[in-house]
Amino acid sequence: MQAQGSLSRRAFLGAMALGGAAAAMGAAGCSPKSEAPASPTSSQDKPDVNAAAEPTAAPAATSNDWLGTEPATPDTFAEEMDVDVVVVGLGWAGVCATRAACEEGASVVVFEKGENFGLTSKNAHAFGSKLWLEHYPESEKYWDRTAIINAVMKGCLNRNSDAIMSKWLNTNGEAFDWFFGAALENPEVVFTSSAEGNKLPKDATGIKETSWPYPANYNPLEEYWPCFPGTACVAPNATPFFEANIAKAEQAAGDKLRIMRFTPAIKLLHDNGHVTGVIAQDADGNFYKATARKGVVLATGDFFSNLAMVNAFLSRRFDEDGIKNIYSVMDAQGNQCNVGDGHRMGAWAGAMMQLDGCNMTHAIGGGTYTVGTLPALVLNKRGQRFMNEDIQGQQFTERLYEQKDKTVFQLYDASFFDHMDDMPYGHGKHPEVKFETVQKEAEEGKLLTSDTIEGLVDQMDIDKDAALASIKRYNELCTKGDDEDYGKVSKRMIGLTTPPFFCDTYIGDGSMKGVGNLVTMSGLESDEECHVYNENLDVIPGLYAAGNVQGNRFSVVYPEVLQGTASPWL
Ligand SMILES: Cc1cc2nc3c(=O)[nH]c(=O)nc-3n(C[C@H](O)[C@H](O)[C@H](O)COP(=O)(O)OP(=O)(O)OC[C@H]3O[C@@H](n4cnc5c(N)ncnc54)[C@H](O)[C@@H]3O)c2cc1C
Structure with missing residues (x-):
């Protein structure tokens, strides 16, 4: 064609x-004639809206009729353009x-x-961009x-x-x-770089990598669900x-x-x-x-x-x-x-x-979204672990949506933050987060925290016995280094062993606290x-x-x- x-x-x-x-x-190559500027619309030009409404206004689709009826073409126009x-x-x-x-x-x-x-969107992937590589040369090795x-x-x-x-x-x-070059002609638009630590001055108009730094050991070619770095925000x-x-x-x-x-x-x-x-x-x-x-x-x-x-x-x-x-x-x-x-x-x-x-x-928020969609242990309200948590943010959210009351609990311990180099890159993932940040959020009451697993589970609206059994099972699999249940890669099987323990609650109640369409x-x-x-x-x-x-x-x-x-x- x-x-x-x-x-x-x-x-x-x-x-x-x-x-x-x-x-x-x-x-290309056409010779359009210039249009005359629009003439102001006079009242005589205006159609009788009430009379015209029935044949011309686009009818709203009803719950079972997405298509509706095509409006009729009006008889008169305020203006015709060619x-x-x-x-x-x-x-x-x-x-x-x-x-x-x-x-x-x-x-x-x-x-x-x-x-x-x-x-709406603030992100655009830079795959193939020479301009991007001048600022983030590290991206190129991922662009397979x-x-x-x-x-x-x-x-x-x-x-x-x-x-x-x-x-x-x-x-x-x-x-x-071509697109971003237009804005960059304005010297006030800042395109930061990895060399500058991916930092934009406060209130700047600019471009940065959406998720930086890349986790040190990340290689999309070794991932079951890869996400390829190089996203401009x-x-x-x-x-x-x-x-x-x-x-x-x-x-x-x-x-x-x-x-x-x-x-x-x-x-x-x-x-x-x-x-x-x-x-x-x-x-x-x-x-x-x-x-x-x-x-x-x-x-x-x-x-x-x-x-x-x-x-x-x-x-x-x-x-x-x-x-x-x-x-x-x-x-x-x-x-x-x-x-x-x-x-x-x-x-x-x-x-x-x-x-x-x-x-x-x-998943836009939930609790604090502190580690976002990083692959920490996730339980539903029945206390069950139900998925390999090591998936992209979209897929993570879809699984959340299926759970009872659209609610899940994301659990991690103090040692989780020692493994950030092994974490994945991708949507809603925050491998850059520091343990101190988590502690601060816990102190502010944004995250549940306890020095014991039991103390943590006690604070959760969950089937407590089932949750404790699931955590025990998860810890055993982590010790083995083999997720015999759902196949999460061993380097991301991090058991709940080192206090303090944390819980972030995602509630996808449709009000944008947890899930966003x-x-x-x-x-x-x-x-x-x-x-x-x-x-x-x-x-x-x-x-x-x-x-x-x-x-x-x-x-x-x-x-x-x-x-x-x-x-x-x-
Ligand atoms: C909050 C939010 C964040 C997002 N973040 C990302 C992201 O980070 N990365 C990403 O890739 N995508 C993201 N998306 C998705 C992204 O917004 C869209 O994929 C992208 O904007 C699509 O661009 P578009 O031009 O197709 O549509 P839109 O940006 O939606 O533009 C469509 C335009 O058409 C107009 N329009 C509609 N009907 C008519 C009509 N009858 N006549 C005339 N005009 C009409 C609308 O008013 C609108 O201005 C996000 C979406 C949302 C809602």
Whole structure:
């Protein structure tokens, strides 16, 4: 399958590596006519919202009808626009698609549902980045492409696309430098380094490794569930980085770029299987029609705040509480924006949803989260040890979610902190934590602590006899150095032998104390060129998807083989 038009080097990058599909549609070489600036909307231009509401307002999906009915096309518009590219959504993917399209010479209109940007993630993996290696040269020894692609595919049960992952690996480095390079032109943006101890000045806008230092003996190639270091964390958040990239887009496109905020797309214009544009509606009820000569990029993010879609597409059960999430981008009415608008608009235009849904769920807090998802002993309320604790944060959380009252107890002793060099790197893992920190938190009452195991268990809301038996069994296995029960590697079998003993309680009650649902990562059937497919698995001309609305990047569950691969599909 070929993209429409030809692909330049930049287009290739913009198309996939940075998650923006804009360039894949052959914006290069086109000669868009400049748009006139938007004229203020007069009251006569405004449609009768009440009269129009029934056929035009996007009906909310009900609990068993995720798709709903496609709104009718309004008869009148506050404004009609004719551009090369329409981008829908301005998060990581939309920002990159916008800049890529503008740099290809396209005229672009962007519709964003929220007030500013889709601001959630702070992490982006740097695999392949030359810029990153200037600051963190240690990362390179971990970047084994073959190991990474196999681990990601295995983590997604091979139900995602090898080709998408392969393209990401081939292009991410250059894309990363392109995206972050824009912000680094500002001398006030700090890119710290391993040599500088991974420290950013207080209140700085900057970039650092999300988890540093790397545990001394860590080697992902020797891990059953590897996570490959090299994740950039931005401070204070992604806003200045998005702004720098939008500034680049404006520089390239001038008045050929228009961004309309609090103006969600409500449907795609489609004709005989081709997508030709977008209809959007602002907070005052005005309708806008944007016809796209080259294509429409859906970059609308995920659907974790849409229970009907969650139930329809995710393999796990999520109840009402379970889908409370920390997604914070709100529309003009104060509702979360991640309700799957792009998925539904695409489906109304004939697109097929990815078969195997995928979610990103992390243990955000619980008790103190002091050692995070490091592989200390974990018991449930029945007092049972129930898993090999040496897994990635996402998988750790999923197991937590299954336990009685969504509650688990994480137990460690004073000697645990002598083994940090042998600990894994990965999401929510804190091998840098010091024993003194733990003691302080215990003194402040944030962690349970005791000089005896019995004294510790007495403080826990747990089946005490079963817990004591499980700890005894665990200690025996640790002494043996062989986890005959669940197969945790022996170097991480650290028994509870040296007082004081500590307990951190994770409560996944859906109120974000213990479990957080971040995003869904399943989208419309797609490929490495961001095309969208219909039910016959034919490409829908004129339609592209990027970011979380793009299907087949991941499946079933976010594998966390690389932290920060959700955002930077720039
Ligand atoms: C709290 C939190 C932390 C996270 N941390 C990480 C992390 O560390 N690393 C990582 O890789 N991932 C992380 N994620 C996941 C990450 O946020 C997403 O994978 C990433 O933001 C996806 O980018 P996106 O552009 O696809 O979607 P988004 O960033 O969600 O952007 C989508 C945009 O589309 C807009 N939109 C929606 N509907 C419409 C419509 N109808 N019309 C117009 N605009 C619309 C939304 O308002 C939003 O601005 C995190 C998520 C959350 C919630």
